[in-house]
Amino acid sequence: MSEAHQSLGILLVDDEQVIHDTLGAYLSDSGHHVDSFFDGEQGVAAAKEQDYQLALVDVRMPRMDGLAALAALRESQPELAVVLITGHGDMEMAVKALRLGAADFLPKPVKLLDLDAVIARVIHLNEINRDRSHLRDVVRGLQRTDARGRLLIGDSAAIADHRQLIQQAVEGGAESILITGETGTGKEVVAREIHQAAGGDDYPFIAVSCPSLPDSLVESELFGHTKGAFTGATSERAGAFELANGGTLFLDEVGDLAPAAQASLLRVLETRRLRRVGGTREIEVDVRVVAATNSSLGKGSDFRQDLLYRLNLFPIHLPPLRERREDILPIAQHFLDEYTMRRRVAGVGFTDDARTSLESYDFPGNARELRNIVERAAIISAGGQIDGSHLNLPTGSSQDKPPAxxxxxxxxxxxxxxxxxxxxxxxxxxxxxxxxxxxxxxxxxxxxxxxxx
CATH class of the missing domain: 1.10.10 (Arc Repressor Mutant, subunit A)
Structure with a gap:
């Protein structure tokens, strides 16, 4: 939705009827939802019951002035953009309001063009905050899974080799590890195995999905920022490197990082020091960096080769499931056990027909596809045994079918x-x-x- 057509929930607080007749009507006609109050206390009370994206508050009102309302609104809705409406001679108070966290101020008489500009900025800020909220969910991967969920499942020689490689990486103190493999092969599982093998229960594991980081926010998410470093940076914030200090930082699909972020990442890996965006102080970090990619980062790609050399100090390659078919059934059973424990269902298993079907399928989506197939089959079987029809797999090898x-x-x-x-x-x-x-x-x-x- 474009800025011009996005609808905001707006709180309008002013003791003058003319403001409500003009601004309130204009905002409503523009498609916004407007709640109007003539008293600061009423406006603050409304904000405790209703979520707003923008508050327009007069500075000078009886009982509760604009500064007091600003403080109360910021306390009840910290993300709310509060804009003060100021009369002639109130500039000193407007400056004070900005220092107290106001998003902006509008001088009276309010010009509609100025009001439109404020709304456009608020919409843009809301989009940034939504992105940051999503990224925070991605980056703050401090969850502790049960021991079974952390195990690298499988009986193949490849899995045995990987367990040995993981132990070597931990015992050798590898600070940078690069895991390669197709999508869905379990690169994050290996990263968590490395973390756990290094005594990870006592230290953080932070997972960052690089493709989900917008270029404008990537350095802030990785390295943090100071207050005022950019629009919307209302307080200082630690980045993923600081959050992972002492533990492991997992950079999933590291090849998607923008060139500027690649340069900053290289510097941190080389110096083990970082600067927050907008800051000058160098912060020392002790982090094991495990990066993952499903594509080639060598020559011919736009990935920095010096950064590749730094990340690839200890390489681990995960082969696809079709190259280690002996792992398919143990992994499928693991996913089924997880599902039945979560749903509190007992007695669900695979028939011989289902096992044969699973072992003969190529799983182009690897373990991720296998999990989805197993969970869907468990739902369809309604608590009974899973047979081949429940799996609904294509017949024959998925690689045997030539394209039309x-x-x-x-x-x-x-x-x-x-x-x-x-x-x-x-x-x-x-x-x-x-x-x-x-x-x-x-x-x-x-x-x-x-x-x-």
Whole structure:
């Protein structure tokens, strides 16, 4: 939804009827929901019952003035943008209000263009706050799973080798580890195994999904920021590196980091020191960095090669499930056990037919796809035994089916178009994505799907 058409919940508090007749009517006609009050105490009481995105509050009112209302509103709704309406001669009070946390002020008589500009800024700030709230959920991965959920499941030689590699990484004190493998192979599981093998119960594990970090916020999320570093930075905040201090920082799909963030990450890895965005003080951090990627970060990619060398001090590659079929049934049983424990269902298992179907399927989505298939089958079986029909898997190997002629032709045209764009951009993927008017993550997916190297 564009800024011009986004609807805000607005609290209007002013003791003058003319303000309500003009501003209130204009805001309502613009599609916003407006609650109007003539008294500061009534406005504050309303804010305790209703969520608003913007409060327009007159500075000079009887009983409770604008500054007192500002303090009370900020206490009840810390994320609420409060804009003070000031009369002639109130500039000193307006400056004081800004210091106390007001988002802005509007001088009387209020110009509608100024009001529109304030609303546009509030909408933009709300979008940033929503992004930050989502990223906070991603970054603050301080959850402690049960011991079973942390185990690397499987009986294959590859899994045995990985357990040995994990032990070597921990005993050798590896500070940077790069895990490679297709999507869904369990790279975060390996990262958590490394963390637990290093005595992780007493230290934080922070997981960061790099594709979910907007370029404008990535350095703030990784390294933190000071108060006032940018619009919306109302207080100082520690980043993922500081939150992970003493423990493990997992950077999922590290290849999606923007070039500027790659340079900052390299500096922190080399010096073990960081500066928050907007700050000058250097903060020392002791963090094990485990990065993961499902794509090639070598020559031909737009990933910094010096950063790759730094991350790749201890490489671990996870093969796909189709190359370690002996792990499919143990992993499937693990997912089923998790599901039945969560749903408190007993006596659910796999029939021989289901086991054969699972072992013969390629699982292009790897363990993530396997989990979804198992949970769906458990739901369909309604607490009984899971057979092949409940799994609903394609017959035969998923790699045995050639694409239709039309699909093959369309894929070839798209492949040629992407290769041409990459060559024009000297294989800089971000530049190629811009020239194709394509999101960077979409281009990365297509490069992998079309096997462009």
């Amino acid at each position: 002629t039309g699909d093959r032709s369309a894929s070839g045209d798209e492949r040629d178009r992407i290769i041409a764009a990459l060559e024009r951009a000297h294989w800089n993927r971000r530049e190629a994505a811009r020239s194709l008017a394509m999101p960077y993550s979409t281009l990365r997916y297509k490069i992998q799907r079309l096997n462009i190297t």
